[in-house]
Amino acid sequence: MTNREIIWQSIRRLGCFTLHDVPATVSTKTVQSYVEGLLRTGYVVQLMDGKVPGRWQLAQYQLIHDVGIEPPHVTRYGQTPTHGLQQEQMWRTMPILGAFTARELALAASTERIPVSVHSARHYICHLRKAGYVLRISPSLGTAPARYRMPALRHTGPRPPRIGRGGTMHDPNLRGNERPEPPGPRTRDKP
Numbered sequence: 001m002t003n004r005e006i007i008w009q010s011i012r013r014l015g016c017f018t019l020h021d022v023p024a025t026v027s028t029k030t031v032q033s034y035v036e037g038l039l040r041t042g043y044v045v046q047l048m049d050g051k052v053p054g055r056w057q058l059a060q061y062q063l064i065h066d067v068g069i070e071p072p073h074v075t076r077y078g079q080t081p082t083h084g085l086q087q088e089q090m091w092r093t094m095p096i097l098g099a100f101t102a103r104e105l106a107l108a109a110s111t112e113r114i115p116v117s118v119h120s121a122r123h124y125i126c127h128l129r130k131a132g133y134v135l136r137i138s139p140s141l142g143t144a145p146a147r148y149r150m151p152a153l154r155h156t157g158p159r160p161p162r163i164g165r166g167g168t169m170h171d172p173n174l175r176g177n178e179r180p181e182p183p184g185p186r187t188r189d190k191p
Contacts, residue, residue, distance in 0.1 A: 002172070007034050008071030011044070011063050018058040033076040035061060040078025043067070084162065086116045090124050091160030094150045099137060101145040124163070131169040133161060 003026045010022045022031045038044045039061070047060040073080055089109040094100065097108055106121040125148055128134040133154045140146040157173030164170050 002071075003030050004034060004071045004073075005172075007031055009069075011035075011038075011061075012066060012069075014063075016047070016060060016062050018060055020058060034074075036076045037074035037078050038072065041072065041074050043072055043074075084160075085114045086120050087124055087160040087162065089114060089116060090121060092158070094134070095152070095155050099147050099149045101147055103145065127163050127167060127169060128161065130167070131161065133169075 006026050007022050007030075011017055014021055019028055019031050019035060035044065039046060043065045044061045044063050047062050049059055073084055075081055086109070089111065090105055093105060093109040097104065100108070102121040102125055103118050105125065106116045106118045109116045109121070125134055128150075129136060129148070133156075134148050134150050136146055137149050138144075138147045156171055159172040161169045161171040161173075
């Protein structure tokens with residue numbers, strides 16, 4: 001579970017909270033940064049500023065816009081980062097398409113607010129393929145691009161696997177060390 005998910009679950013559970021009400025597994029600085037973003041985007045409001053003459057009191061916040069279990073993607077400055085949202089859109093689109101090229105995936109996963117480039121689609125497909133989530137069903141030949149598909153058993157849940165540092169994949173749908181079965185040698189990843 002990510003820090004953002006831990007913070008958001010705590011905020012939803014409490015409704016009214018201070019920065020110190022979030023579990024100790026997340027640093028106060030991380031909580032403060034996320035809450036600042038939620039405050040700037042209208043998910044929470046500040047009830048008390050924490051500055052009481054003659055004594056210290058923590059600022060209190062109230063959740064006013066609960067969007068469900070998925071934590072809002074906001075930066076400290078109230079902006080919406082699009083990188084993770086692009087991956088989320090592609091992850092949800094792949095099973096719907098069945099077989100696809102990078103261009104087809106980019107077009108189908110794009111929205112007006114969050115467009116997905118062909119480059120981003122290729123990059124995500126490449127990492128998903130290395131991790132065993134996606135199979136190449138036909139190679140690139142001449143002007144025909146490579147085609148891919150995601151077998152139903154490799155769609156692990158609603159949250160997209162994320163590309164970490166060094167190209168590692170983290171799948172928030174899986175617990176512990178579970179991973180989808182690897183596709184085997186590259187020459188045998190046709191269905």
